[in-house]
Amino acid sequence: MSGMSLVVKVVTRVTAAFIFIFGCYVSLTGQLELGGGFAGGIIIAVGYILYVLAYGKSEAEIETSKEGAAVVMCLGMILFLMLALLGFIGGSFFNNFLPKGQAGEIWSAGIIPLCNLSIMLEVGAGLYLVFLNFITFNVTVREEKE
């Protein structure tokens, strides 16, 4: 499976990085503006999918791998669980124990920005892993005996 024409490849090289940064912005300012962890993670996964579509399947298998995406996804899950277990410092499970600043700043509202970061890692890597598994599916039709 080969990629697309040269014009698409040159434009994708420029825009894929901007899509990644925009996904990080949407995810980290979840407590001030619209967005949050889920929306930012999906935007990041779409940036990676654009790269795979423009350059072809063989090129994407050189650059990124299924094991790398699985490691990032599990890292996000473990980080979220650690943040919830650290809430025992405040008194109960999943307690908001970090200091809450003023409304309108980025570093405010306790552990919410860190939770958004971990969800962004998990959702982005998970969706990209699903897409890779759908692409590299070898269809071997078995003949059934009548």
Next chain:
Amino acid sequence: MIVGIVIMEYAVNLFLVSIGYRWGGVDPIIEPNIYNLTYVSPLPQALVVCTIIIGLATTILAVAMAMRIYEKYGTFDITKIRKLKG
């Protein structure tokens, strides 16, 4: 059939979000030093965020099952997929 299920899920999510509308309301984001505004209700928006993710996971499962059916039978024709084995 999978596309029909996805369209129905989008319709239900849109309906749930539109329940929280108030006449003359703005989006529920607090800005400093501005008072006396009517905000739309943010509660159904918080529910629908999780519902969209659940719909995505269900769609992934349905597509994986369809790929498995094609691998076993070689066709998507309903009249030929008749051999239900235990």
